[in-house]
Amino acid sequence: MDDISDYDVYVIGAGPAGSAAAWQLAKEGISVALIDRGSPIGSKNLSGGVLWGHDLALLEPDWWKKAPVERPIVSKKIGMLNESNSLIFDWFFEEWS
Numbered sequence: 001m002d003d004i005s006d007y008d009v010y011v012i013g014a015g016p017a018g019s020a021a022a023w024q025l026a027k028e029g030i031s032v033a034l035i036d037r038g039s040p041i042g043s044k045n046l047s048g049g050v051l052w053g054h055d056l057a058l059l060e061p062d063w064w065k066k067a068p069v070e071r072p073i074v075s076k077k078i079g080m081l082n083e084s085n086s087l088i089f090d091w092f093f094e095e096w097s
Helices: 016-027 053-059
Strands: 009-012 032-035 075-081 086-092
Touching: 009 016, 016 032, 016 053
Parallel strands: 009 032
Antiparallel strands: 075 086
16 A cells, blocks of 8 residues: 555554554454554553553453563552642552562
């Protein structure tokens, strides 16, 4: 495909949702253009989100065998905010690292 108009579907944003949508469409044989402002694609994804194993298994059953895992999760934080205050709970377990 040489021209941007040659695709069936255009997915804007290569974050978790956009990447998952493009992946599933491509697995169905649909031609997909995944468009992202980052170079390389996905580099602007700064959500800090955690993708848990059972969620990834819905997309790819054996994901752990070929996933380019970036880093282990060594702490967990949950925060609550209002206009003027924040409350953050932070868990760190040495065995996680």
